[in-house]
Amino acid sequence: MRDTPDINTLPGLLLHWYDVHAREMPWRVGPAQRKAGILPDPYRIWMSEIMLQQTTVATVRDYFQRFVTRWPTVRDLAAAQDADVMGEWAGLGYYARARNLLKCARAVVDEHGGVFPADHDALLKLPGIGPYTAAAVSSIAFDLPHTVLDGNVERVMARLYDIHTPLPAAKPLLMAQAQALTPAQRPGDYAQAVMDLGATICSPKSPACGICPWRDPCAARDAGTQNLLPKKTPKKPKPVRHGTVYLAQRDDGAWMLETRPEKGLLGGMLGWPGSDWLDISEPLPEGTPPLKADWQTLAGEVRHTFTHFHLILTVKLAKVPNDTAGSFVTRAQFRPSDLPTVMRKAYDLSQT
DNA sequence: TACTCGTGGTC
DNA sequence: TGACCAAGAGT
Structure with a gap:
């Protein structure tokens, strides 16, 4: 069994909260099983992360089940007809994801022997896998210490450190703060824990600061600015x-x-x-x-x-x-x- | 850097 | 009810 950072540290506080409050998802291996050394199937983690890009968990669930039922392994998916994959993706949006999903599956089969690479830089070279997804797969599927920076983590970091620089300009600073917090122990659980915190407690509107494991160290809560963060550059009107x-x-x-x-x-x-x-x-x-x-x-x-x-x-x-x-x-x-x-x-x- | 690229839920 | 928002990537 791996060590958990001390509960008096920020990562330790969060992991302790996650041990109790982790959300259950079809692709997720929970903290108890992870402590027993069980890691999830990288194919399923990759599939879920592609689907979850800019898409809610509630929407992804059904699509994920249909995809992994129809194509249980990356080799099955790589052998699929393009039209079948595009049809199965229909309604989920951002269709470049589906085109790249197929390209990526075929690259994993052709260039990596049908096995997803654990290495962050190797993942980053695959179609449709950017900085976030490379960090998510390497940390969640392989328990390597990489830092995910998604919308949740951006919001949590902006509040935790009361950062008022508007997005996306603030990204490098938010990433630096997120990396400084990422623990060497349980990086996969930690990545999922920060995102769960952002999704359930440190939400965009009316965050539940009263029950947050980081309420004491949170600079925005101390300053009363949590509802103003993160700041964003205004969007252009839609024609x-x-x-x-x-x-x-x-x-x-x-x-x-x-x-x-x-x-x-x-x-x-x-x-x-x-x-x-x-x-x-x-x-x-x-x-x-x-x-x-x-x-x-x-x-x-x-x-x-x-x-x-x-x-x-x-x-x-x-x-x-x-x-x-x-x-x-x-x-x-x-x-x-x-x-x-x-x-x-x-x-x-x-x-x- | 800024723009393109979907959809459904929420308030 | 229209604007905002959700586990971003590619160009």
Whole structure:
């Protein structure tokens, strides 16, 4: 059994709290099992960390279960069809993650013999693995002393040391503080403990300082500034863009769908043919219909907000003969859940 | 550095 | 109800 830092130290206080309050997750090995020398499957930790990027635990749970059930090992995933992985990822967002997930799995098989490297720098070279994920996998899956710096840790450090420098400029300073705290003992538990603290107690709004294991040493709580931290540089307003999509259905029920280009928004995902999305509403961008047909403009519209713009889509629908040329997905193969959400909204509108 | 890249929940 | 937010990476 490994030592835990003394309870009078900051890491010791946090680990003691984590031993009692650790959240349970499908990919996680809890503190009791870790003390018995059990470490999690690096494949599952990697998978969960990719999914958790900018995504809530509640949303990830179901996707994680479906992925590891369908592809239990990195070799299974590396052998998967691209379209199957993209379809399974549909709805989770940030689709470059799914493209890189496949690239990474194949790189692990081709370049590392199907075994995830423990080394932080080797992990960093893999597609889709950046500074955070490299530190998370090496610490959580291999119990190596690397420091995770995610949104939780940034918030916790900013408050613990009452740092008022706005993000993202404050990142190097916050990282230095986080590294100085990272213990040599139980680094995997510690990484998860800081993030659990940020997610459950040191939350963005109304942090529960009264029950925080770090309430006494916390400089922001002492100064009463915890609700002002971390400071962030203001965001730019989102423009409104407009566009048109074309939903063509054959008489046998097949839908005309295209696989979007690898790069750019919704890259590699299925989508309806349509116009570009422009910052103008007059005239409405209609583009060119994918085929000649009796297009009916549906009542209503699709509204959707992406990270950096709002989108309003006009939906046009047409029935076409079974001998129509083009890229169709048969009724049997078509699953609305394979579509990214904005495209599924257009389909939903056509079914009302 | 700053921008691109999704989605659903929250208040 | 619109803005903010969530275990960031790539360019």
